[in-house]
Amino acid sequence: MSGMTAGDFTYAVFHQPNGKFPLRVGKMLGFTKEQLEPGWLSPRLGNTYSGASPIGLTSTLDVARPGDMILMVSYGSGAGSDAFVWKVTERIDEVRDRAVRTVKLLDENLMYVDYGTYAKFRHKIRKND
Numbered sequence: 001m002s003g004m005t006a007g008d009f010t011y012a013v014f015h016q017p018n019g020k021f022p023l024r025v026g027k028m029l030g031f032t033k034e035q036l037e038p039g040w041l042s043p044r045l046g047n048t049y050s051g052a053s054p055i056g057l058t059s060t061l062d063v064a065r066p067g068d069m070i071l072m073v074s075y076g077s078g079a080g081s082d083a084f085v086w087k088v089t090e091r092i093d094e095v096r097d098r099a100v101r102t103v104k105l106l107d108e109n110l111m112y113v114d115y116g117t118y119a120k121f122r123h124k125i126r127k128n129d
Helices: 021-028 033-039 049-061 092-098 102-107 115-121
Strands: 011-014 069-075 081-087
Touching (some): 011 021, 011 033
């Protein structure tokens, strides 16, 4: 146990099976919405299951500053739980823009498909032979 409280963290990222869950859990543990928002991606991205917390972490690191403390917690589906405490180092400014920022990836070059196209890709529509 780290002995830390919500006030010791700049940000927190929780498992995100839906948009409400991480905010509700964060509030129960004493975190503010401002601490959760950078990594709260499920409303725009959906449920990425085990990828939700790591993707939330990448989005949080896109705005974090040296010295910031980040709590990341993953759990679900009876598979156990892991919690990580991250301290952002000075190197963040050097490496941050070596990849496209997470929110930019989510907000640009969007491609929407109609239901017919979705159903075709999911093999829900079959050609009559």
